[in-house]
Amino acid sequence: MRFPAVDVVIIGVGWAGGILAAELTKAGLKVVGLERGHARGVLDFQHDIDELRYAVDYEMMQDTSQETWTLRHNLTDRALPIRTLGSFLPGTGEGGAGVHWQGQTWRFEPRDFTIRSSTITRYGASAIPADSTIQDWGITYDQLEPTTTRSSTWPAFPARRATSRARFRRAATRSRGHAPATTR
Numbered sequence: 001m002r003f004p005a006v007d008v009v010i011i012g013v014g015w016a017g018g019i020l021a022a023e024l025t026k027a028g029l030k031v032v033g034l035e036r037g038h039a040r041g042v043l044d045f046q047h048d049i050d051e052l053r054y055a056v057d058y059e060m061m062q063d064t065s066q067e068t069w070t071l072r073h074n075l076t077d078r079a080l081p082i083r084t085l086g087s088f089l090p091g092t093g094e095g096g097a098g099v100h101w102q103g104q105t106w107r108f109e110p111r112d113f114t115i116r117s118s119t120i121t122r123y124g125a126s127a128i129p130a131d132s133t134i135q136d137w138g139i140t141y142d143q144l145e146p147t148t149t150r151s152s153t154w155p156a157f158p159a160r161r162a163t164s165r166a167r168f169r170r171a172a173t174r175s176r177g178h179a180p181a182t183t184r
């Protein structure tokens with residue numbers, strides 16, 4: 001079967017794919033999303049009497065009997081497929097993991113983007129182990145700031161800069177007994 005041609009095909013309609021689809025469509029492109037899981041509608045979010053459906057049967061999560069990763073605990077172990085999900089809960093179906101995320105929208109701090117260089121500036125090069133792969137991002141907080149601010153106005157991302165920054169300050173002050181050195 002041959003489908004009509006479109007401008008963009010997105011594989012996986014979770015957060016990234018969903019946002020891309022919305023933005024590209026608004027820009028006038030024809031977009032098709034291919035999703036391995038099922039579509040979601042109002043019925044999926046209504047209370048029913050099946051308490052096992054999500055919490056135990058993980059209906060919103062990747063089905064590890066169909067598709068999974070292998071794991072070994074050390075180099076001599078035989079890598080075996082993960083069949084039981086733990087705290088790592090990859091989503092499946094329309095919306096992906098964004099359907100069961102926890103709603104925390106912490107904003108990165110400027111220092112997060114320069115984590116390698118600011119660690120060296122503050123603590124010296126010896127603070128970073130030789131085999132560490134830690135890197136600066138290559139883009140700065142200021143470059144990303146307009147996009148971050150824009151995303152904070154979307155209904156799914158309710159946190160505002162002032163809120164997350166104020167929380168960060170309070171938490172840092174509580175845990176270290178002083179204000180963080182790298183806030184703007």
Ligand SMILES: Cc1cc2nc3c(=O)[nH]c(=O)nc-3n(C[C@H](O)[C@H](O)[C@H](O)COP(=O)(O)OP(=O)(O)OC[C@H]3O[C@@H](n4cnc5c(N)ncnc54)[C@H](O)[C@@H]3O)c2cc1C
Pocket residue numbers: 011012013014015016017034035036037088089090091092093094095096097098100101102103104105106
């Ligand atoms: C329990 C939990 C709580 C979380 N809480 C937070 C939080 O509070 N704050 C926060 O910032 N982040 C949170 N996250 C993380 C956040 O949900 C993810 O970072 C985000 O959803 C990732 O977006 P994504 O588009 O990369 O992947 P996803 O949203 O997972 O989307 C990937 C999509 O691709 C589909 N797919 C995969 N492979 C294929 C294929 N071969 N063909 C077709 N479709 C495919 C999947 O079914 C899925 O729908 C949480 C995650 C989990 C699991």
